[in-house]
Each structure stands twice: as structure tokens, then as C-alpha cells.
Amino acid sequence: MPNLTLSQYDLVYNALSFTIAAMGAAFVFFLLARNTVASTYQRAMVLAAIIVGIAAYHYVRMFTSWSTAFTVSGAIYTPTGEPFNEAYRYADWLLTVPLLLVELVAVLHITGQQRSGMIARLVIAAVLMIVLGYPGEISSDVTTRLVWGTLSSIPFLYILYVLWRDLGAVMERESAEVRVLLRNLRLLLLASWGVYPIAYLLPLLSIDPATALVARQVGYSIADIVAKPAYGLLIYAIARIKTQQERGESSEGTIPAIA
Numbered sequence: 442m443p444n445l446t447l448s449q450y451d452l453v454y455n456a457l458s459f460t461i462a463a464m465g466a467a468f469v470f471f472l473l474a475r476n477t478v479a480s481t482y483q484r485a486m487v488l489a490a491i492i493v494g495i496a497a498y499h500y501v502r503m504f505t506s507w508s509t510a511f512t513v514s515g516a517i518y519t520p521t522g523e524p525f526n527e528a529y530r531y532a533d534w535l536l537t538v539p540l541l542l543v544e545l546v547a548v549l550h551i552t553g554q555q556r557s558g559m560i561a562r563l564v565i566a567a568v569l570m571i572v573l574g575y576p577g578e579i580s581s582d583v584t585t586r587l588v589w590g591t592l593s594s595i596p597f598l599y600i601l602y603v604l605w606r607d608l609g610a611v612m613e614r615e616s617a618e619v620r621v622l623l624r625n626l627r628l629l630l631l632a633s634w635g636v637y638p639i640a641y642l643l644p645l646l647s648i649d650p651a652t653a654l655v656a657r658q659v660g661y662s663i664a665d666i667v668a669k670p671a672y673g674l675l676i677y678a679i680a681r682i683k684t685q686q687e688r689g690e691s692s693e694g695t696i697p698a699i700a
Contacts, residue, residue, distance in 0.1 A: 442520035443651040450518040464497035467670035482680035485547035489673035499533035566596040636664035
């Protein structure tokens, strides 16, 4: 672990703290929002709450680990010898990334064998993506990091293929309003997931180790906020619109006040 300036340490400290708050607030919102959508879509809201709840727990552990990994000495933070436990992040992803994909399927007009088949393919690919990326994440060897990063990108590309090909066909059965949100959801997922490989590759670039560490932790935190609470809000908007359409209500104000 490199020495950090006060601002570098505080940037990661505050990013982790903000992410905990975002996940906790989203957890409460999604639980309350469950009662504002039709029973068909309540499972998606429960999944959204579980996802941010799991993430909040792991971010608390990372926050604690970061706090104990450094001690202030004058104008710098020096490593205490207690390692910063990056495994919490991968444990979180291993649980939440498959659930994010199941959450998406839960608000679509997919039933029976087609639904179970799509879920199985997406979950297996998501687990492989995370598991294959971890050996490279914890390695300082360039070749090892590149090999495992490349292997991890194969299931990642497969997930995108399924989302664009199979989901594209399903989207045609949805209303125009829902199709727009689903397109935005796919783009949001692509944008947030695109941050992860960039952060993953930072240690391979000719960047100061302290800068690379800080950029990686802040980048991962921002991506997690986009990929979990923000993603869940789009899922909620889709569920609200579909609920209103099924009930013959107006779809204005898809995120209403919750009593």
C-alpha cells in the first residue's frame, strides 16, 4: 500500500461514506416503493432492496478496512500494515451483479421457460465474469492481470449480447414509453459497467501507485452507485408505468410520493 496525501485519503474515505449513505437510502426507498407497484413487479422491488442492502453491508466493511489500513503521520497517511480488504468488493459483486440481471428480467413480459432460460444464462455469465476477474485484481503482475481481465471480459460481452439481442426482441412487446426506459436502462448498465475495466487496468498504466489506488476506489464507488441505486430507480419507473398501464391510470409522475 502506498503513502497517501491527506486529500487522497479523504477522497476515498468520503467516497466510501457517501456510497454507504446512497445504498442505505435506496434500501429504504425500494422497500417503501414495493407497495406502489402491482404484485407482478413487487419481486423486482424486493430484489432492488436486497441488492443495495448487500452493497451497503460490504461498503461498511470496506470503510472500516480503509480506516484501519492507514494512520496519519504529519501531512501524509502511511500504511499501518493492516491490508485494505478488496475482497469485500468482489464478494458484493458476486452476489449483486447476478441479482441486478434477475431484477431486470422481473419487470419484463417474459414467462415460463424463456424467463428461466434467460435468467440461468445471465446469472452463470455474471458469476463467471466476477470470479475470473478476481485473480487479476489481487495480482501485481501485468501478465496475470491482463490474462484474467481478458477471460473476465468474455462473459461480460456475452451478457451484453443477450441484453441487446434477446432483450431487444422482448422490448418490442412493451409500450413505447417502457421501451424508452429499457433502452436507457441498457445504456446505464453499459456506462456503469464500462467504468470497472478502466479502473481494473489503472495499475497497469504508468500512473503513480497512490493515484491509481485512489482513482480505482473512487471509480468503483461511483460505478456502484450508478449500477445499483440509479439502476433500481429506472426499474421502479418501469414497474410504475406498467402498473399504471395495467390499471388504466395516467403514467404521469412515475416516481410518486410514498406515504
